[in-house]
Amino acid sequence: MLRRGAAGIDSANSIMGKVFTTAQSFILPIAFLIVWEVIAVILDNPALVPRLTAVIAILVNPFSELIGTGSLAWNTIVSLVRVLAGFAIAVIICVPVGLAMGVSKTINRLVNPLVELFRPLCPIAWIPFAMAMFKTTRVPQLFGVRYTDTILDSVQVGMLFIIFWGGLFPILLNTVHGVSNVREIWLETAKMLGASKVKMFRRVILPAALPAILTGIRIGLGISWMVIIAAEMLPGSDSGIGYLIMYSYELAEMDILVASMVMIGLMGLLLNRGLQLVSNRISGWTALER
Amino acid sequence: MPPLLKLNNIGKIFSTPQGREVSALEDVNIEVEDGEFISLIGPTGCGKTTLLRIIAGLETASAGEIAIQDNQTGASSPLCTLVFQQYSLFPWLNVIENTAFPLEMRGIPRRSRIKMAEEYLELVGLAGVENAKPYELSGGMQQRAAIARALAYDAKILLMDEPFGALDERTRHRLQDTLLEIWRKKKKTIIFVTHNIDEAVYLAGKIFIMASEPGRLVEDITISIPRPRNRLSEEFTNLHLKIRNFLEKAA
Ligand SMILES: Nc1ncnc2c1ncn2[C@@H]1O[C@H](COP(=O)(O)OP(=O)(O)OP(=O)(O)O)[C@@H](O)[C@H]1O
Ligand SMILES: [Mg+2]
Numbered sequence: 001m002l003r004r005g006a007a008g009i010d011s012a013n014s015i016m017g018k019v020f021t022t023a024q025s026f027i028l029p030i031a032f033l034i035v036w037e038v039i040a041v042i043l044d045n046p047a048l049v050p051r052l053t054a055v056i057a058i059l060v061n062p063f064s065e066l067i068g069t070g071s072l073a074w075n076t077i078v079s080l081v082r083v084l085a086g087f088a089i090a091v092i093i094c095v096p097v098g099l100a101m102g103v104s105k106t107i108n109r110l111v112n113p114l115v116e117l118f119r120p121l122c123p124i125a126w127i128p129f130a131m132a133m134f135k136t137t138r139v140p141q142l143f144g145v146r147y148t149d150t151i152l153d154s155v156q157v158g159m160l161f162i163i164f165w166g167g168l169f170p171i172l173l174n175t176v177h178g179v180s181n182v183r184e185i186w187l188e189t190a191k192m193l194g195a196s197k198v199k200m201f202r203r204v205i206l207p208a209a210l211p212a213i214l215t216g217i218r219i220g221l222g223i224s225w226m227v228i229i230a231a232e233m234l235p236g237s238d239s240g241i242g243y244l245i246m247y248s249y250e251l252a253e254m255d256i257l258v259a260s261m262v263m264i265g266l267m268g269l270l271l272n273r274g275l276q277l278v279s280n281r282i283s284g285w286t287a288l289e290r
Numbered sequence: 291m292p293p294l295l296k297l298n299n300i301g302k303i304f305s306t307p308q309g310r311e312v313s314a315l316e317d318v319n320i321e322v323e324d325g326e327f328i329s330l331i332g333p334t335g336c337g338k339t340t341l342l343r344i345i346a347g348l349e350t351a352s353a354g355e356i357a358i359q360d361n362q363t364g365a366s367s368p369l370c371t372l373v374f375q376q377y378s379l380f381p382w383l384n385v386i387e388n389t390a391f392p393l394e395m396r397g398i399p400r401r402s403r404i405k406m407a408e409e410y411l412e413l414v415g416l417a418g419v420e421n422a423k424p425y426e427l428s429g430g431m432q433q434r435a436a437i438a439r440a441l442a443y444d445a446k447i448l449l450m451d452e453p454f455g456a457l458d459e460r461t462r463h464r465l466q467d468t469l470l471e472i473w474r475k476k477k478k479t480i481i482f483v484t485h486n487i488d489e490a491v492y493l494a495g496k497i498f499i500m501a502s503e504p505g506r507l508v509e510d511i512t513i514s515i516p517r518p519r520n521r522l523s524e525e526f527t528n529l530h531l532k533i534r535n536f537l538e539k540a541a
Contacts, residue, residue: 188348189378192371193392193443203394207382285381288425 050255058259066256069247070239076263078154079228079240085139085155086163087224093164094171094220095213101172102179102209103201115172123165123227131236134158154239159231166227167220174216178209211283218275225268241267294359294479295322295345295447301353302340302505313504314340318354320498320507322447322481327473329494330483331533333541337505338483339375342449345481346372358447370447373440375455375483377432379424385411385435386420392443410438413468415461430457434465441472447479454489466492470517487533491526492519499533501540509536 033052040049058066062073069075101108134157140148147153182205190204232242241260248256280287302315314337322328330338343349345356360369371392379388386407387394393403411417414434424432433456440448454462466489473480484490490497491513499509511533515525 185374185376185378186380188372189374189380190391190395191348192346193439194368194395196395199395203391204380207380210382283382285423285425288423289381 047252047254050258054255055258055262058255059262062263066244067248067251067253069244072241072244072256072259072263075239075241075244075260076267078151079232079242080267081151082155082159082240083163083221083224083228086160086228087167087221089160090164090167090171090220090224091217094168095175098172098175098213098216099179099206099209102176103205108176115169119169119173123162123168123223124230126162126165127227127231127234130158130161130231131234134161136236159228162227162231163224166224167217170220170223171213171216174219175209175213178212178216179205181212182208211279211286214275214279214283218272218279221271221275222268225264225271229264292357292359293321294324294326295320296357297321297345297354298356299354300341300344300351300356302337302344302349303352315344315351316504316506318505318507322479324359324479325477326479327470327493327495328479328481329490329497330481330500331485331487331490331497331537332500332505333502333537334485335505336500336502336540338500339451340505342372342451342481342483345447346370346449348372368443368445370449371440371443371445372449373436373451373453375451377424377429378436379432379439381424384421384423385416385427388424388435389438389442391439407438407442410442411435413441413472414438414465415468430461433457437465437469444476445478447481450480450482452483452485455485462489467518469493487530487537488521491529491533492521497533499536499540508540 036049037052040046040051043049046054058064058072062076063071065071070078097111101111137157139152139155139157139160140146142157186204186208187200190200195204228240229242229245231237232240233246237243237246241264245257245260245264248254248260297318297320300315300318301313304312304314306312318341320328330341332338340349344351358369379385380391383391386404389411390403390407393406394400398406408417408420411420414437416431416434416438419427419431424435427435433453437450437453440450454465457465469480470493472478482490482493495513497511497513498507499511500506501508511529513529515523515529519526521527
């Protein structure tokens with residue numbers, strides 16, 4: 001058999017090849033949109049299947065007031081602020097605890113039963129508990145302030161609590177896994193080169209575990225984003241993208257409902273991609289290592 | 291004066307998870323004087339790595355004892371370090387940071403440790419790749435960087451586990467000369483594991499030949515050919531043949 005080397009660049013890298021491969025990934029999404037639009041026209045019932053144009057009109061004017069609940073952008077930002085605040089708390093608490101569990105067998109033995117106890121519990125199951133526990137207490141009220149006229153007035157403590165639970169286990173478990181799977185040869189090398197315990201931790205264990213920690217953070221953020229939408233859909237909520245979905249459902253405003261869904265997907269995608277970029281920057285070596 | 295390093299009836303038994311016991315080393319007796327260049331040679335699996343790890347303190351012997359005269363080494367410099375057989379560079383650090391790692395551990399400020407590390411890299415012929423990440427280097431270059439890093443640690447005893455195994459002959463020969471120069475200039479004591487008879491005869495003042503199952507010493511040969519040694523001289527080739535015979539018997 002005769003095998004020829006491809007001259008220069010292979011076809012996927014040539015300009016025409018690139019256009020074709022890119023086009024391929026658009027075929028099914030475009031087909032989906034066409035089918036959607038056709039069904040919408042045939043049914044001609046915007047309370048069931050809204051026209052794409054109506055949905056797009058809402059998406060391209062995110063700042064316009066909708067059904068008396070604030071704009072699409074405003075509700076998205078409220079949800080994002082809730083998630084980022086709750087998630088920051090989860091990172092600040094879970095990464096150190098995970099590091100401690102990974103480094104110390106004793107701490108691991110102490111904390112692990114608690115982890116095993118709560119882990120099977122879906123974070124969404126915590127929502128009613130959080131509502132009962134924290135009622136509608138808002139973050140400023142924690143500090144004795146009634147209104148601050150900032151976005152913090154829309155951040156309920158109970159929501160932070162739920163988001164925290166969404167991020168907790170992915171961050172914690174990935175951190176523990178990352179630390180306890182640092183390669184033996186790196187630890188031994190550091191020992192052979194005079195690393196103290198503290199320096200070993202800072203200069204070997206931490207950087208070696210960082211890729212796993214970042215993976216945990218990325219997964220945790222994805223889950224937190226799902227959990228907040230669920231929390232906002234429950235009664236007692238008065239803002240956020242989840243609330244907007246539920247409210248537009250009640251008013252049979254399907255175009256707003258679908259636009260909100262698209263927004264949730266977009267934000268989820270953006271958060272994931274953003275973190276992926278950061279993580280590739282910091283831990284690019286894991287992918288390139290042989 | 292007692293020897294710098296004395297191994298007394300060292301034995302090592304590994305128990306596998308299946309409950310099987312492997313006798314990796316049995317009754318190993320070695321004395322190493324300050325400033326000696328020792329080579330350990332033997333078939334694969336005869337316990338060379340295990341022996342180095344026991345000396346380095348990464349593994350505890352199951353039998354026997356090990357005595358190191360640390361008062362001979364001076365308090366300021368560390369006692370011993372091990373260059374691993376496998377790749378051991380930290381992939382999140384670039385080459386210069388890897389080389390400077392032991393200096394960083396000692397608390398030397400960044401500017402001066404980078405400068406020192408550059409010199410060690412130059413010594414092993416790696417000048418110019420300071421900013422590369424380990425995965426961008428060939429296996430042989432990675433191993434040279436690991437050697438530069440171990441040299442930067444500046445330990446009295448250098449334990450080297452087949453450090454030149456992955457190199458081509460030319461580079462290997464050049465690094466052998468570099469190593470001899472460092473050994474002579476810095477008055478190191480080196481225990482050098484190799485599979486390569488030529489390498490052992492070229493480098494060592496004393497060669498320990500090992501056999502496997504159980505891992506043990508079968509012969510030690512003192513080499514008094516003055517350095518630099520001529521690989522084609524009769525003395526050299528005779529020794530080469532002699533060691534080959536021992537190894538064939540040992541296997
Ligand atoms: N952690 C371990 N658990 C069980 N057995 C081990 C362990 N480490 C080494 N051994 C066994 O001990 C013996 C000696 O191993 P060692 O790695 O010291 O050999 P070596 O002489 O360095 O071989 P090579 O030349 O291939 O590097 C082998 O039979 C090996 O299987
Ligand atoms: Mg070995």
